[in-house]
Amino acid sequence: MWITLHQVHVQGDGHSMRGITTVEGATTPGASAPGRATGALAAPLATMVAVVTVVASTLVLARYDPALVGERSTTPWLSFVELAAAAAMVAGVWSVRATHPLASTGLAVATAGSLLPLWAASPWLPEPVRAGVLAAAPFTVAGVAQVALGWPTDVAPLARRAGRAVYVLAGAAGLAHLLGYNPFADPGCFRTCEDVAPLLGGLVTTQTAVTIASLLTLVAAAVATAAILAARTARTPRSVTGAVVVALGGLAVSAAMRLADWGDALASVTRFTPEPFAVALVGAVVWGIGFRTVRTRAAIDRLAAQLSDPATALGRSGGAIRGVQFLVPDDGRWVDAAGHDLHDPPASGNNLVLSDASGPVLRLLLARRADQDEVLAGLTPATRLALRNAQLAAVASARLTQVQASQQRVVATSDAERRRIERDLHDGAQQRLVSVAFHLRVALAGADPATAERLTGAETRVRDALARLRRLAHGIFPSVLASEGLGAALDELVAASDVPATLTVRVDDVADAPAMAAYATVVAALDAVEYPSATTRAHIALVQDGGVLTVRVEVTAGDGIVVAPDCIDAADRVGALGGSLTRSDRARDGTMTVAAVIPCGS
Amino acid sequence: MRVVVADDVMLVRSGLARLLSDAGVEVVGEAADADDLLRIVALDQPDVAIVDIRMPPTHTDEGLVAARRIRQRYPRTAVVLLSQYLEPRYAQRLLADQPGGLGYLLKERVSEVAVLVDALRRVTEGECVIDPTIVARLMQRRRPDSPLTLLTPRERDILALMAEGRSNAGIAGELGISERTVEAACAQLFRKLGLEPSPDLNRRVLAVLTLLRS
Numbered sequence: 001m002w003i004t005l006h007q008v009h010v011q012g013d014g015h016s017m018r019g020i021t022t023v024e025g026a027t028t029p030g031a032s033a034p035g036r037a038t039g040a041l042a043a044p045l046a047t048m049v050a051v052v053t054v055v056a057s058t059l060v061l062a063r064y065d066p067a068l069v070g071e072r073s074t075t076p077w078l079s080f081v082e083l084a085a086a087a088a089m090v091a092g093v094w095s096v097r098a099t100h101p102l103a104s105t106g107l108a109v110a111t112a113g114s115l116l117p118l119w120a121a122s123p124w125l126p127e128p129v130r131a132g133v134l135a136a137a138p139f140t141v142a143g144v145a146q147v148a149l150g151w152p153t154d155v156a157p158l159a160r161r162a163g164r165a166v167y168v169l170a171g172a173a174g175l176a177h178l179l180g181y182n183p184f185a186d187p188g189c190f191r192t193c194e195d196v197a198p199l200l201g202g203l204v205t206t207q208t209a210v211t212i213a214s215l216l217t218l219v220a221a222a223v224a225t226a227a228i229l230a231a232r233t234a235r236t237p238r239s240v241t242g243a244v245v246v247a248l249g250g251l252a253v254s255a256a257m258r259l260a261d262w263g264d265a266l267a268s269v270t271r272f273t274p275e276p277f278a279v280a281l282v283g284a285v286v287w288g289i290g291f292r293t294v295r296t297r298a299a300i301d302r303l304a305a306q307l308s309d310p311a312t313a314l315g316r317s318g319g320a321i322r323g324v325q326f327l328v329p330d331d332g333r334w335v336d337a338a339g340h341d342l343h344d345p346p347a348s349g350n351n352l353v354l355s356d357a358s359g360p361v362l363r364l365l366l367a368r369r370a371d372q373d374e375v376l377a378g379l380t381p382a383t384r385l386a387l388r389n390a391q392l393a394a395v396a397s398a399r400l401t402q403v404q405a406s407q408q409r410v411v412a413t414s415d416a417e418r419r420r421i422e423r424d425l426h427d428g429a430q431q432r433l434v435s436v437a438f439h440l441r442v443a444l445a446g447a448d449p450a451t452a453e454r455l456t457g458a459e460t461r462v463r464d465a466l467a468r469l470r471r472l473a474h475g476i477f478p479s480v481l482a483s484e485g486l487g488a489a490l491d492e493l494v495a496a497s498d499v500p501a502t503l504t505v506r507v508d509d510v511a512d513a514p515a516m517a518a519y520a521t522v523v524a525a526l527d528a529v530e531y532p533s534a535t536t537r538a539h540i541a542l543v544q545d546g547g548v549l550t551v552r553v554e555v556t557a558g559d560g561i562v563v564a565p566d567c568i569d570a571a572d573r574v575g576a577l578g579g580s581l582t583r584s585d586r587a588r589d590g591t592m593t594v595a596a597v598i599p600c601g602s
Numbered sequence: 603m604r605v606v607v608a609d610d611v612m613l614v615r616s617g618l619a620r621l622l623s624d625a626g627v628e629v630v631g632e633a634a635d636a637d638d639l640l641r642i643v644a645l646d647q648p649d650v651a652i653v654d655i656r657m658p659p660t661h662t663d664e665g666l667v668a669a670r671r672i673r674q675r676y677p678r679t680a681v682v683l684l685s686q687y688l689e690p691r692y693a694q695r696l697l698a699d700q701p702g703g704l705g706y707l708l709k710e711r712v713s714e715v716a717v718l719v720d721a722l723r724r725v726t727e728g729e730c731v732i733d734p735t736i737v738a739r740l741m742q743r744r745r746p747d748s749p750l751t752l753l754t755p756r757e758r759d760i761l762a763l764m765a766e767g768r769s770n771a772g773i774a775g776e777l778g779i780s781e782r783t784v785e786a787a788c789a790q791l792f793r794k795l796g797l798e799p800s801p802d803l804n805r806r807v808l809a810v811l812t813l814l815r816s
Binding site for chain 1: 611613614617618620621624656661662663686687709710712713714715739740
């Protein structure tokens with residue numbers, strides 16, 4: 001019955017509401033599925049007991065015989081009070097079921113313990129059952145105690161042990177009552193007085209059974225009260241502790257009086273039975289706190305909604321506000337919440353400009369009929385804060401977009417320049433060297449042997465220069481990338497590289513900038529192979545999926561030497577496009593991975 | 603043999619024409635751009651057109667376009683393309699459809715006039731000539747699905763030399779083996795590449811095509 005539920009939630013009662021604290025519930029080994037099931041069933045069962053009790057007592061009222069007043073405790077007003085008490089208990093059980101499951105279960109037990117004995121007055125139940133339900137009363141003490149002891153989400157060990165002890169005592173009291181109590185032998189019997197032979201009727205007299213049960217109930221109440229006062233924490237509201245202690249006191253007094261009144265028929269019949277009202281008090285207090293928690297959470301949810309999306313939250317205000325636009329300081333540009341430029345300023349409509357010390361910050365676009373003063377009055381501090389945050393976020397993303405655009409321009413300009421240099425090298429220097437080679441060859445034809453030797457030497461050097469020039473030009477700009485596309489350029493790259501590589505390319509049509517970024521990524525990874533060996537391998541994979549191009553190069557060093565790749569150029573290109581480049585360190589088996597995710601906007 | 607030389611750089615053009623004349627090849631015309639070239643080809647019907655890939659106005663692939671047009675309109679005129687790029691892709695693009703009667707050489711290779719004259723002779727005979735450097739590049743590729751993976755190293759060497767435009771005798775001389783051995787190896791090679799028996803010349807072209815498409 002002492003159940004712990006594992007759950008994470010925000011502590012929301014009045015006492016701990018200084019900041020937002022996330023508390024993880026303590027778990028007890030062994031308190032698993034069965035315990036959880038009992039916890040889940042407690043509230044519905046308690047509700048059922050309460051409903052049946054109220055219905056039954058109303059039916060008894062319908063058969064009410066005024067002649068019996070004074071002998072039976074069922075009077076019309078008591079029946080209505082009973083209804084109110086039952087409602088308070090059930091409301092309390094349900095209101096904290098999610099936030100304080102242990103306390104809720106305790107309250108459910110107390111509800112059953114306080115209401116079940118009332119069933120003894122139902123003439124429709126068989127006699128043994130009527131006598132038996134009276135044994136449920138001691139559990140009221142245990143249930144009420146659990147409300148206070150189990151309130152904190154992390155129950156202290158002392159509270160846990162005390163709770164178990166109280167349940168054991170209550171169980172023993174209930175058992176003594178069940179096995180030894182014969183209503184007919186009780187001079188003060190009042191809900192039922194039929195002769196029911198209890199199981200151990202021959203061993204213990206009814207008086208002994210009542211004495212044992214009452215004493216055990218008293219002890220349980222005392223133990224519970226002591227434990228509650230000893231294990232008190234700041235997390236348990238004082239109102240809960242107070243209500244529980246008062247209720248326990250009432251229950252203890254009731255048990256003591258039952259003991260003291262033994263044999264006094266009149267006193268027994270007219271005695272007030274406080275159990276349902278004690279539990280109702282606790283239920284009402286718990287319900288009040290649960291209600292407050294729900295309200296606080298709703299307010300927090302509203303605040304969160306405002307903070308995360310003030311435009312939408314404002315838009316809910318009856319359509320008075322149609323949108324929000326933010327001003328980028330020192331720039332004069334207006335942007336939307338995502339930081340995108342607003343090219344067409346709003347028609348000179350009903351706009352409310354909000355400013356701070358430095359000048360205008362944002363403007364609210366209002367519906368034509370909206371009253372500006374009313375909107376101003378409706379802006380709570382939380383909304384203002386939220387709008388301020390939204391402005392900061394919008395400005396930050398607008399600036400980031402600007403920086404990215406500038407980075408892209410830098411890359412594009414540098415590429416254009418590289419391309420021009422590459423062409424100049426090919427069409428200028430290289431052509432001239434080629435013609436020099438031709439003319440050397442022509443001169444060679446008619447030269448004497450000594451000159452021929454010198455000419456041949458010169459020709460060799462020219463050729464060497466041509467080969468170097470070609471490599472240099474290619475390094476400056478891969479012309480095949482621009483003319484034939486990414487797949488062809490990578491084919492060439494792999495063919496020209498000393499690193500044995502596999503190439504998988506699944507791309508449709510990639511624009512120049514993302515293609516260059518992808519190419520640079522592969523170049524960086526392959527360049528990391530300083531000395532390839534026969535066992536060195538590179539796996540290159542490019543996959544275009546929607547608007548994203550994913551590049552992944554995995555290099556296994558084998559017997560070769562792989563150094564950390566220089567990814568600065570590639571990272572700049574990828575970053576300019578808003579993508580990301582990651583590079584794994586060399587693993588123990590010498591595998592190094594360079595991966596890039598490049599938006600290619602198709 | 604009558605040739606036309608097309609290159610927008612005058613120094614290169616004249617140097618090349620001079621080299622060829624000295625080697626006994628008749629240069630019937632020099633062209634500075636693609637239009638010039640096409641006009642001369644139409645007028646003189648030369649045996650071979652030697653064409654620079656980059657020519658005005660855009661300096662990108664005007665030479666390639668002109669070469670295609672020549673092969674389509676004047677099949678009797680073979681074309682040798684000169685490139686400053688070590689980009690097999692260009693060769694592939696040009697030669698992929700029908701490589702017969704086409705050559706692709708790096709420009710500086712041309713100063714070895716014997717190689718050039720040999721290439722000219724071969725393309726006029728309908729063969730296909732690819733620069734050794736580019737062939738070496740192509741052979742380096744190791745595509746798992748390529749039929750080239752079925753070849754032995756010796757057969758790969760033979761295919762490479764074939765792509766360079768060497769005859770069986772030339773291949774035999776280069777590898778230091780007998781011509782009979784080369785012939786046998788060629789038969790094996792054609793079989794591995796799935797080429798049906800047909801006139802030898804045609805099969806050689808197809809074998810080079812396989813190399814290009816790998």
